[in-house]
Amino acid sequence: MKSKIPQTQSLLTHAKLRRPYLLLTGGTGLVGQYLLKDFLVQNQRIAVIVRPGKKLSAVKRIEAIMQRWEHHLGRCLPRPVVLCGNINQAGLGLSDVDQRWVLEYCYGILHNAAVLQFEGQSKLHEPWFTNLGGTENVLNAAKDWDIRHLHYVSTSYVCGKSDRVVQESELDVGQSFRNDYERSKFQAEKLVSQADHFDSKTIYRPAVIVGDSETGFTSTYHGMFLYLRIFATLVPAQQTDLNGIHQTPIQMPINGDEPRNLVPVDWVSSVICHLVSTEAAHNRTYHLVPDECSTARQFIDACCEYFHSGGVEFVGEDHPLDAKSKFAQLFLDSARVYEEYLTSDPIFDKSNVEKFAGHLHCPPIDAAMIKRFIKFGEENRWGKKRMAAPEASVWFDQQLDRLSAITTSIFANLPNVDLTGSGEDRVEVGLNVLGQGGGQWTLTQNERGEFSCRVGLPAVGQPTLQIESSRLASLMDEIEQLGQVTAGQPWDLLTEKIEAAITLSRA
Ligand SMILES: NC(=O)c1ccc[n+]([C@@H]2O[C@H](COP(=O)([O-])OP(=O)(O)OC[C@H]3O[C@@H](n4cnc5c(N)ncnc54)[C@H](OP(=O)(O)O)[C@@H]3O)[C@@H](O)[C@H]2O)c1
Structure with a gap:
C-alpha cells in the first residue's frame, strides 16, 4: 500500500x-x-x-x-x-x-x-x-x-x-x-x-x-x-x-x-x-x-x-x-x-x-x-599503466556473520548509544563502514533479540553507526579475543575505544 x-x-x-x-x-x-x-x-x-x-x-x-x-x-x-x-x-x-x-x-x-x-x-x-x-x-x-x-x-x-x-x-x-x-x-x-x-x-x-x-x-x-x-x-x-x-x-x-x-x-x-x-x-x-x-x-x-x-x-x-x-x-x-x-x-x-x-x-x-x-x-x-588492485585486511561483505556477531555485542554493551526511534518491535541500525573493504549495511534486531544484516543503510533519520574499516577490524579482533562478553566485565575496557571510534548519526 x-x-x-x-x-x-x-x-x-x-x-x-x-x-x-x-x-x-x-x-x-x-x-x-x-x-x-x-x-x-x-x-x-x-x-x-x-x-x-x-x-x-x-x-x-x-x-x-x-x-x-x-x-x-x-x-x-x-x-x-x-x-x-x-x-x-x-x-x-x-x-x-x-x-x-x-x-x-x-x-x-x-x-x-x-x-x-x-x-x-x-x-x-x-x-x-x-x-x-x-x-x-x-x-x-x-x-x-x-x-x-x-x-x-x-x-x-x-x-x-x-x-x-x-x-x-x-x-x-x-x-x-x-x-x-x-x-x-x-x-x-x-x-x-x-x-x-x-x-x-x-x-x-x-x-x-x-x-x-x-x-x-x-x-x-x-x-x-x-x-x-x-x-x-x-x-x-x-x-x-x-x-x-x-x-x-x-x-x-x-x-x-x-x-x-x-x-x-x-x-x-x-x-x-x-x-x-x-x-x-x-x-x-x-x-x-x-x-x-x-x-x-x-x-x-x-x-x-x-x-x-x-x-x-x-x-x-x-x-x-x-x-x-x-x-x-x-x-x-x-x-x-x-x-x-x-x-x-x-x-x-x-x-x-x-x-x-x-x-x-x-x-x-x-x-x-x-x-x-x-x-x-x-x-x-x-x-597502458594498470590500476593498482584493491587491498583490504578485511572484506566486510564476505564476513557478514562475523560483522553481525560483533555489532550485536557492540549494541548490547554501549549504553551511551541511543537507538530509540528506530521501530517499536525491532531495532534497526545502519552500519556505515568507511575505507578499505567497507560497505553499508542495516542491522536489525527482531522482537526475539535475533540480529540479521542486509545490504544498504536504512531510511534517512534512522540511527546509523559510522566507523573506519581499519578501526572496526582491530575492534573485531579485540572483541573476539574477549570471547563471550557480558556487561561490566573486560568489555568495559573496550567500550571507551568503541565509543571513540564510532559516530552515531541520523543523516
Ligand atoms: N567523454 C566525453 O567527452 C563526453 C562528452 C559528452 C557526454 N559524455 C557522456 O558522459 C557519459 C559518461 O562518459 P565517460 O566519458 O565517462 O565514458 P567512459 O569513460 O567510456 O565510461 C563509460 C561507462 O559506461 C559503462 N558501460 C558501458 N556499457 C555498459 C553496459 N553495457 N553495462 C554497464 N555499464 C556500461 C562503462 O563500464 P565499463 O567500465 O564496464 O566499460 C563505463 O563505466 C556518457 O553518457 C557519455 O555519452 C561524454
Whole structure:
C-alpha cells in the first residue's frame, strides 16, 4: 500500500525518505568515477550497477576506484552499494535479489553509462546497442522498479552539425549528425524525453570532456587526449634543428582559433552532483559547456613548449591538405576520426547552468592545465599503466556473520548509544563502514533479540553507526579475543575505544 504524502513534503523528499539510494550507471568510467567521489564525499547514498571485469569482480573494480580516491584525498570514504549488472540486458542484468533491493532502496537513477565509439556496423552493434538499447532498458527497469526520478547524461552534440546558438530547451530540429555516436545519443535523449513514468527528468549535456583540471587525470584517451598522445608518440622521433627543437612539419587545415567546447571532468561532475542535489533544478536540460572556449592553437603552443618542438602551421580550411611529411601523414591519419570536428563547433546557450550552478566556475583550460594533461598521460603511459588492485585486511561483505556477531555485542554493551526511534518491535541500525573493504549495511534486531544484516543503510533519520574499516577490524579482533562478553566485565575496557571510534548519526 502506498503511503500518503504529507502536504509539506515534495514527491522527491517523500521518495528519498523511504528509499534513500540513487542508482548510478557508468560508475567505472571517467565521469562516473568523479560522480562517485563527489556524491560519497557528501555522504549521499549511492548504489552503482557495474559489469565484472576480466580480472576483478564488480565490487573490486569499484573498490580500486575508491582506494585511488582515498589515496588522493588522504581520507576514508563511504562505499557505494555495488550491484553486478549490465545495462544491455533486461532488468539491467541484476539478480532477482538485487532487483528487489533496488525496488526497496532506490528513489532515483542517474543514467550515465554509454559507449563513446563513433561508428557502428549497424544498429545492432555499438554504439547503438548500449546508448539506445541500454537507455531503453534503463527506462523500462525504472518503470518496473517504480523509480520516479531520472537524471540522464546526454551530450551537447545531440545538436549534430549546427552553426547557430543551440538552446538547452531544443532537441529535434531536423539536424544532421557527424557519426553514429551523436545519432545514438540523440535517439536515446528522445526516448528519455518521451518517457512519461517519471515525476522528474533532468538531462545533462556535457561538451567534450577532458581530464581533471588540477591533476590532469583521465581514464580514457579519446578526443583531446588522442591528439596529445599522438603528439607525445611522434615528436621524440622527429629530427631536431640546431637549437634542439624537434621538427614537426604539418599544415593544419584550420586557422587555429576556431572555438572548441572543452570542459574538465571535475567541473562536469561537480555541476551534475550539485544539480542532482538541488530539487529546484530538476526537470530541466543543462548544457555543461565552458565559459571560455579553447582553441587548437592553445594546444599546439602548449605541446610545442612541452616537447620542445615546432613546425605546425595553421593554413585554413581552403588550403589543400599537405600531408607530405611523414609526421603530417601519421598525425592526420591517427586523428582522422575527429576530422569532422576540426573546423566547426556550435555555440551553446547555458542559461540553466548559469541560473542553477553559476557559482561553480568552469576552470579555463590554459597552457599549464594542458601540460598537466600531457604529464598525466605520460606517467600513465597513455592508458597502458594498470590500476593498482584493491587491498583490504578485511572484506566486510564476505564476513557478514562475523560483522553481525560483533555489532550485536557492540549494541548490547554501549549504553551511551541511543537507538530509540528506530521501530517499536525491532531495532534497526545502519552500519556505515568507511575505507578499505567497507560497505553499508542495516542491522536489525527482531522482537526475539535475533540480529540479521542486509545490504544498504536504512531510511534517512534512522540511527546509523559510522566507523573506519581499519578501526572496526582491530575492534573485531579485540572483541573476539574477549570471547563471550557480558556487561561490566573486560568489555568495559573496550567500550571507551568503541565509543571513540564510532559516530552515531541520523543523516
Ligand atoms: N567523454 C566525453 O567527452 C563526453 C562528452 C559528452 C557526454 N559524455 C557522456 O558522459 C557519459 C559518461 O562518459 P565517460 O566519458 O565517462 O565514458 P567512459 O569513460 O567510456 O565510461 C563509460 C561507462 O559506461 C559503462 N558501460 C558501458 N556499457 C555498459 C553496459 N553495457 N553495462 C554497464 N555499464 C556500461 C562503462 O563500464 P565499463 O567500465 O564496464 O566499460 C563505463 O563505466 C556518457 O553518457 C557519455 O555519452 C561524454
